[in-house]
Amino acid sequence: MHRRSGSGRFVSRQVLAAAAAALVAATSLAACGGGSSGSGGDAITIWTITQPSSAQQVVVNLINKFNKTYPGGGHVSIDWIGGEPYKQKIAVAMAGHKPPAIFLTYGGQLFQQYVKAGDVADLTSALSSDPAWKAQYAAKNVFGLATFGSKIYGIPESGPDYELMWENKAVLDAAGATSAPSTWDAFQQDITAVQKAGKAPIALAGKDLWPEMIWLQYLTLRYGGTAPFDKIAALKTDAWSDPAVVKAANTVAQLAKSGAFAKGFNTVTFDGGQADQLLSSGQAAFQAQLYYDSANMRVYNPTFAGSADYVPFNFPSVPGGTGDPSQLVGQAAEYFGVSSHLSASAKKEALAWLKFETTSDAYNLQFLADRGYSPITPSAAQKLSSGQVPDGTLLKKLYDIGTSAPSFQPYWDQDLPSAVITPMLTNIGELFDQTMSPQQFVSAMNSVMAQNQK
Amino acid sequence: MAVAVGRSPRRVRVWWPAWFLLPPVALFAGFVVLPIVLAVLLSFCSWDGSSAIQFSGLANWRQFIHDPSALAALERTGVLVIASWLVQVPIAMALGIFAAGRQRHRAVLTAIYFLPMLISAASLGILWNLLLSPVNGGVTYASTHFGLFFLDHQWLSDPDLVMGTVIVLVAWEFIPFHSLLFEAGARQIPRSIYEAAAIDGIGPYRRFFRITLPMLRHTIVTSSTLNLVGSLTVFDLIYTLTGGGPGQSTRVLALAQYLEGFESLNFGYASALALVLGVLAVIVSMLLIGVTGFGKMRSQSEGA
Amino acid sequence: MSQLQQERSRSAGQATRVPAALATGPRRAEARGAAGRVFRKGTTWLLALVWLVVVGAPIYYMIVASIEPTSVYLSANPWFPSKGVTAANYEAVFSSGIVSYFFNSVIVAGSTTILSVTVSLLAAYAIVVHGSRWTGMVFRCFMVGFAVPIQALMIPLYLAILRIGLYDSLLGLILPMAAFSLPITILVLVNFLRDVPRSLIDAMRVDGAGPLRVLIRLVLPLSWPAIATVAVFDLVSSWNNFVFPLILTQSPSQATLPLSVFNFEGNHLQNVPEIMAAVALSAVPLFVLYLVARRRLMAGLAAGLGA
Helix, strand or coil: CHHHHCCCCCCCHHHHHHHHHHHHHHHHHHHHCCCCCCCCCCCEEEEEECCCHHHHHHHHHHHHHHHHHCCCCCCEEEEEECHHHHHHHHHHHHHCCCCCCEEEECCHHHHHHHHHCCCECCCHHHHHCCHHHHHCCCCCCCCHHHEECCEECEEEEECCEEEEEEEEHHHHHHHCCCCCCCEHHHHHHHHHHHHHCCCEEECCCHHHCHHHHHHHHHHHHHHHCCHHHHHHHCCCCCHHHCHHHHHHHHHHHHHHHCCCECCCHHHCCCCCCHHHHHHHCCCEEEEEEECCHHHHHHHHCHHHHCCCCEEEECCCECCCCCCCCCCEEEECCEEEEEECCCCHHHHHHHHHHHHHHHHCHHHHHHHHHHHCCCCCCHHHHHHHHHCCCCCHHHHHHHHHHHHHCCCEECCCCCCCCHHHHHHHHHHHHHHHHCCCCHHHHHHHHHHHHHHCCC | CCCCCCCCCCCHHHHHHHHHHHHHHHHHHHHHHHHHHHHHHHCCEECCCCCCCEECCCHHHHHHHHCHHHHHHHHHHHHHHHHHHHHHHHHHHHHHHHHCCCCHHHHHHHHHHCHHHHCCHHHHHHHHHHHCCCCCCHHHHHHHHCCCHHHCCCCCCCCCCHHHHHHHHHHHHHHHHHHHHHHHHHHCCCHHHHHHHHHCCCCHHHHHHHHHHHHCHHHHHHHHHHHHHHHHCCCHHHHHHCCCCCCCCCCCHHHHHHHHHHHCCCHHHHHHHHHHHHHHHHHHHHHHHHHCCHHHCCCCCCCC | CCHHHHHHHHHHHHHHCCCCCCCCCHHHHHHHHHHHHHHHHHHHHHHHHHHHHHHHHHHHHHHHHHCCCCCCCCCCCCCCCCCCCCCHHHHHHHCCCHHHHHHHHHHHHHHHHHHHHHHHHHHHHHHHHHCCHHHHHHHHHHHHCCCCCHHHHHHHHHHHHHHCCCCCCCHHHHHHHHHHHHHHHHHHHHHHHCCCCHHHHHHHHHCCCCHHHHHHHHHHHHCHHHHHHHHHHHHHHHHHCCHHHHHHCCCHHHCCHHHHHHCCECCCCECHHHHHHHHHHHHHHHHHHHHHHHHHHHHHHHHHHHC
């Protein structure tokens, strides 16, 4: 057979062999030049969630400056990791007990688990020896979710992070409804008016589930104060039968039944801007969202973000509610954790870097505030209205709300055991979808409590 | 041990299979079998990913049998697997045979048909979530503005429709690969057989059932095996498309094991769920190999 | 007629030896055939066009999204960039260091594919040609690696790679990725290798050829369509694989293209147009390779089997 001898008709064997050899050579070179093995030696690697490249550049500039000026030369570097994969990557690193030198964390129970496993450094003494640093934060109880057993394990990475209500005032005006309703009755009247005008009252990013949770959490907080969630956090087996929780679930069911949530909400996302689009395009009137929704809005609809129709206000009070109507759901800060496997000198350097970074105006204004996050230092906050950052006045207003709050109730999905959070979110989704009645929801959650007794 | 037909005089025929099999087996054992063994061990333990691993015996397996959520996920997986096979194999076969044809236009079309393979599954989920979104989604727009009224449904929102949507989208993702398999298989059928059949006056339908189909038998088995087993582990697309929702309507076992592991931090139980999938895959592929005489390793072009 | 075709005709002869009752007269068949042919051809092309829309529309949508500014992509007409186009998304992708990601992807995907296909070919040849009970068992063992979801194996694999010192290196990506593509590659190759006529192999061996020689000179050219098909699949799936680079590397210098897509997914901000631009750019090299390889592949096949 003629094909047996020659192979020129196909990719010639010589070409293949050459390509293979080249690849092997390149690979061996690359393998030799591989990166560091985690947090060994004196290298200080930061793991944090990716940001637009202009923002990344701000931090990189700070790192270069620090490395030059730190006595003996600095060793700081940074890895930016996508938002969704970040949690997987950290989990895997922690499983191997090889955390990065510095990493971003929300604090709360998940962080506590890493602390218990001995992978996170105790920063209490370092902070006590620098009282000026420790006292400069304006938010109350700023170390709250990073403090376990009266030891502090995290340094604030950004200012107060909380949820509130947003509205599109133009939609309300057109429907003859009142802006920024402070009572539930006024809110319900607004909903009816908006529905009559043919618009959706509430934009809801249901696919992500946590925006739905926020409604339930705020309603519970308004109806019963902080006590109901304390029971839940203690995993009491009848915690969800608390009257405040039941009332909140019923209210949610009633809202869903009356069609108050925009159609198809359980597939709408927040991250991709779909829920924001509903609000900004005038198809919906209200959205309960993070305070930095304005940052996303600036990306998805800059005109609306800067307009006077985009108004934040506090979640309404409810009739017969015992909760403080000014209380916020959120946390005083997000944190940087530090690996406990660093040498003493590396730990010293890591803390020096963190102080350098988080107290600098560049970080507070150009990295945080420029993207719509609350700055950390009061001095930076003073400069917000000076026009250095976009929407500075709005940001200052949000910063003031956050720092004057007497306390925060942590997000339910940050301050519960992980094994409880997933079924909780799923069940909340079913409650909003009306595939679960409030009674079924309550008993389902109570059995989750029962299954997770410590 | 030597079963070779013919009179090869070399001693090498006795030991060369071992030499050929050493590299693949070593690579496979080191990087696949070892993690699988560790996962098996983990399924008998309880672990949250950072504290110490604790042996828990059959607790996870007992939990699986009594967990309505996990069993429902298993059932959904079954639906997905069977429906995927029914949808994908015929279409892929038709496309493969089409692509193996001679006309020049076919080359252009099949190049475009290849495109879905190039997009990563996670990005596909984002794309389709957008296309099917009630907020300015392309499909929503088309249903109202292009008169495609049959498209006017809540494809992702409606718990009764969403599983069907997932089946269709998974098919969209995998059909290009399977059609490549069938194209390769179809190209191996010599034209002369068809010419001979045409001369004998055999109609096109009979040609298909008497010639094409039998000669594609091996390809059908390969494609079916890969299809059934591949559908068991579909994850990225569903995760970015619906996250398992609404509620649990699209939570197949592959998603359940991810959620149990990386969200609930219940890695022991997650390993057990993952192994259920692995065992199912092994059973399916063994069955297919056994039932279709695959194990006999005979060329189908040898005489009976 | 070539010997192969003789072989095939002999085996397929059973199918074509049709009883006389089924065959009709030539002219009657022709007349009936003509009308049927038009109908079949029409339906074929109609269905092909339907599938073209089904496949092409989402891809088109993706490209439209990638050239729209993020501030309007949700309000503009989804099927036509009615509110303006921009190159900003593609600029953002390029400025995120995509060139180095691209080279890493080429090295990783290319090496993975070559390693996987070469090693699988050895295995498939041994399994098919030697065909003893224990090679059959080895074959079944490879099938075990099929469907344990990778998430369950991520942590054990990470720990293993860490222990052998290959963490954060390209080699530490190539070896596991090749290992995980072995089951599929071996399965497909085994299937196609079975169609290499045994008599040809035996003829060569009688002439004194060793297994390596038979593999390279006879089996390789004959199974070229299968090898090309499975190489394409291995290449595409290793190109788009992001779980392994995510877990087994951390330095940007070792990152591959799929990780670059995640650069546009920040904390609760998923810049979809930029993601679509990154995805489109990531797919272009593969598509070009496919077009080039396909032409050579078809040329080779036409000369080989069909003549």
